[in-house]
Amino acid sequence: xxxxxxxxxxxxxxxxxxxxxxxxxxxxxxxxxxxxxxxxxxxxxxxxxxxxxxxxxxxxxxxxxxxxxxxxxxxxxxxxxxxxxxxxxxxxxxxxxxxxxxxxxxxxxxxxx
Amino acid sequence: xxxxxxxxxxxxxxxxxxxxxxxxxxxxxxxxxxxxxxxxxxxxxxxxxxxxxxxxxxxxxxxxxxxxxxxxxxxxxxxxxxxxxxxxxxxxxxxxxxxxxxxxxxxxxxxxxxxxx
Numbered sequence: 001x002x003x004x005x006x007x008x009x010x011x012x013x014x015x016x017x018x019x020x021x022x023x024x025x026x027x028x029x030x031x032x033x034x035x036x037x038x039x040x041x042x043x044x045x046x047x048x049x050x051x052x053x054x055x056x057x058x059x060x061x062x063x064x065x066x067x068x069x070x071x072x073x074x075x076x077x078x079x080x081x082x083x084x085x086x087x088x089x090x091x092x093x094x095x096x097x098x099x100x101x102x103x104x105x106x107x108x109x110x111x112x113x
Numbered sequence: 114x115x116x117x118x119x120x121x122x123x124x125x126x127x128x129x130x131x132x133x134x135x136x137x138x139x140x141x142x143x144x145x146x147x148x149x150x151x152x153x154x155x156x157x158x159x160x161x162x163x164x165x166x167x168x169x170x171x172x173x174x175x176x177x178x179x180x181x182x183x184x185x186x187x188x189x190x191x192x193x194x195x196x197x198x199x200x201x202x203x204x205x206x207x208x209x210x211x212x213x214x215x216x217x218x219x220x221x222x223x224x225x226x227x228x229x230x
Binding site for chain 2: 032034036043044045046051097103104105106
């Protein structure tokens with residue numbers, strides 16, 4: 001079965017620290033990759049997505065992610081986090097141009113001021 | 114990004130009653146919408162795929178007679194929880210699929226918190 005893994009369940013950082021959240025997906029053909037963020041009390045919002053082309057994708061709010069096909073990974077990064085980045089982050093994948101999203105378990109990020 | 118709304122945002126009902134939740138794509142048309150449940154501190158679990166003008170596709174373990182889905186127009190899908198029981202209490206989230214320049218992206222609604230007493 002296709003699956004997505006986010007190995008960091010909880011991450012605590014101080015402001016200005018760099019962030020990298022891991023995301024690995026199981027092999028299942030061609031993939032489209034997404035990162036969503038859910039701020040406290042709010043709905044899921046799209047941070048960035050990868051369909052093709054440059055494997056380094058830039059999203060909103062200074063986030064970026066790199067698709068490394070050989071490692072089946074799509075890690076999310078931000079060079080300097082802010083307190084307002086406190087949220088839960090979900091990696092998600094669709095396989096073979098399908099429309100069903102497979103979600104990772106989520107990573108809760110807490111940024112200390 | 115595209116906007117998806119849900120109504121109501123919260124609902125409390127008695128056991129045995131039915132509850133209807135609406136999901137609307139506000140600035141785009143969506144032939145496909147999705148319904149998820151999110152349990153506390155867990156990721157989203159796909160319940161069903163709602164297709165405009167045809168029957169919904171349910172995931173394994175989801176009772177289609179309990180969770181009725183109707184997708185009558187390109188901007189509206191409804192989920193009706195029939196004869197709700199306390200174990201149906203959950204956070205229900207819909208998403209709508211937007212196809213823009215060949216890229217399929219799901220945009221999510223704000224969710225509906227259901228509490229069955």
